Amino acid sequence: MTTASVGLAWRRRVWSLRDRAVDLVGPRTAPVLAAVRPWTRSVTGLGWVVLGGGLLALVVGRDQGWTELTVVGLTFLVVTILALAWTLGRAAYDADIVLDRDRVSVGEKAFGAVTVRNRAGRMLLPARMELPVGSGVASFDLPALAKDADHEVLFSVPTRQRGVIAIGPVRSVRGDPLGLLRRMREWTGAHTLYVHPATVPIEASTKGFLKDIEGVTTHDLASSDVAFHALRDYVQGDDLRTVHWRTTARVGRLMVRQFEETRRSHLLLILSVAEADYADADEFEVAVSSVGSMALQALREERQVSVVAGRGRIRFATGAALLDQLAPLSTDGRAKPLRDLAADAVALVPSASMAALVTGSLPTPRVLRAAHLAVPAQVAAFAVRCVTDGQCTRRRISTLTVIDVPTLADLPRAVRSIR
Numbered sequence: 001m002t003t004a005s006v007g008l009a010w011r012r013r014v015w016s017l018r019d020r021a022v023d024l025v026g027p028r029t030a031p032v033l034a035a036v037r038p039w040t041r042s043v044t045g046l047g048w049v050v051l052g053g054g055l056l057a058l059v060v061g062r063d064q065g066w067t068e069l070t071v072v073g074l075t076f077l078v079v080t081i082l083a084l085a086w087t088l089g090r091a092a093y094d095a096d097i098v099l100d101r102d103r104v105s106v107g108e109k110a111f112g113a114v115t116v117r118n119r120a121g122r123m124l125l126p127a128r129m130e131l132p133v134g135s136g137v138a139s140f141d142l143p144a145l146a147k148d149a150d151h152e153v154l155f156s157v158p159t160r161q162r163g164v165i166a167i168g169p170v171r172s173v174r175g176d177p178l179g180l181l182r183r184m185r186e187w188t189g190a191h192t193l194y195v196h197p198a199t200v201p202i203e204a205s206t207k208g209f210l211k212d213i214e215g216v217t218t219h220d221l222a223s224s225d226v227a228f229h230a231l232r233d234y235v236q237g238d239d240l241r242t243v244h245w246r247t248t249a250r251v252g253r254l255m256v257r258q259f260e261e262t263r264r265s266h267l268l269l270i271l272s273v274a275e276a277d278y279a280d281a282d283e284f285e286v287a288v289s290s291v292g293s294m295a296l297q298a299l300r301e302e303r304q305v306s307v308v309a310g311r312g313r314i315r316f317a318t319g320a321a322l323l324d325q326l327a328p329l330s331t332d333g334r335a336k337p338l339r340d341l342a343a344d345a346v347a348l349v350p351s352a353s354m355a356a357l358v359t360g361s362l363p364t365p366r367v368l369r370a371a372h373l374a375v376p377a378q379v380a381a382f383a384v385r386c387v388t389d390g391q392c393t394r395r396r397i398s399t400l401t402v403i404d405v406p407t408l409a410d411l412p413r414a415v416r417s418i419r
Contacts, residue, residue: 047083047180050076083176087183091127092120095170095187103194103320110157110193114170118145128173130184133157134165142172157193162285164328165193196323197285199293202412231255267298268352268379270345271309271359274335278360279388284331286386287358289408292326294356294415295319306352308345310335338363343374354380361387361404365397372400382418384411394418 043051054076061070094117104110114131118124127142133155140153157165168190175182231244234254242256271291278284291307296319298305307314307322310332316322336344338359346352355375357368368383375381382401392410394403394417403414 042087042181042183044175044179044182046178047080050180051080054080079178080180083178083180086176087174087181090120091124091172091174091185093117093124093172093187094119097131097168097170097188097191099167099191099193102192103196103324104159105196106159106162106198108159110159111154112157112167112191113152113154114140115150115152116142116145116170116187117150118147121147123147128175129153130171130173131155131168132171132190133167134163139173159193159195161195162197162288162327163195165195167191167193194324194327197289197292197326198408199289199296199323200408200411202293202297202415230258232258265354266304266306266349266352267294268345268349268355269295269305269307270342270355270357271307271329272335272338272341272357272363273310273329273332274337274341275331275333277338277362278331278386279362281331282388283360283386286388286405286408287360287384288326288329290384290386290405290411291358292323293408293411295322304351306349308341308348313345313348338367338371339374342371346375346379352379355382357381357383359383359385361385361390368400368402369397372398384414 054073056073057069057076058073060066061068061073096115097112098115099110099112101110114129116129124145126144129140129142131138131140138155142151145151157167159165168188169186170188171184171186173182173184231247232255234243234256238256244255244257247255269291271287273284278287291309295305295307299319299322307316309326309329314322314325316325335341338357342355342357346355357371359368363371363385368385372381372383382403383397385402385404387404387406390404390406392404392406392414394401394414396402401418403417405411405414
């Protein structure tokens, strides 16, 4: 067990005892305990060991008349007091975090700067500053600052994988040489850096991105639309503008036009996040990037596109907003199987005219076929299997077209093969 974990366990125990003390001694002493709280949080694991050991040695030594143990206890307590004196003092800073951009694609570097200013009204001694970046912490030394002086530090954030990275807050750290106390104070809020999945452009002249003018006709009849279906007898309430006068004159009774309702092409992207569908993390990355690429192409063509992934529909108004929500996606061992996900997706997006099932290499042909059967017959569908150790191929499972995509670069060619 590390010193940090030991310290955290000790601190949690002390905080629990402190809360119990508040309940026991009443609210009058609560302000005193509240004032002590920041200092209890500043004690490290080693500090609790030294403080507790000193008190224990002092009590046992005095009780048993053991002079040496009493001296050890006093020494430990004096060291603790000196550490406390070392960390005393107040500082006042203004700090800012500036990023050159809030969104980058995976593999790109994000650059930023931290500016710290002295607003204490007097010179401040050198200090140690920390900047949390994701799960890590970057630290830098702050030199002595005169009144109103500032210091700037540049940094870069490598983005080796897709995700959402919290940067900040900037905090000052003061501690004694022995590491018994460690005082921290935050001077800024946190900034968010979105690391988007990689995407590639896809040609529009494919089945997946229908270029119809009138839309896709349905079997629902209507009294007005652009897809003519048949003529029928006039009934009271029909719009006289739909009367077909030439046929009316020929048959001797009013006849009106009847139309089939049309539906604009609406692409539905169904992304499986089930851990059981993917052989490795690379397959899932290709899947997420494939969904982002197809969605962006549809948005560029000003077509309707919806994305359903995991537990629900992803809401977005722009391509950047979609990529923001794709950035933190991860596989889930408890996610719904592909068939149930497809059924939920078409229920959430009943207006879809084209559906793409995007998954990994592990679903069998039977699983893909079952997912296809969950999609209404009037919705054209195809499947994208992300197979990192395979080849770019196209095949059919009954009426379902299945394309295998080894890498993101293969996606445009694979989608072009859909006819």
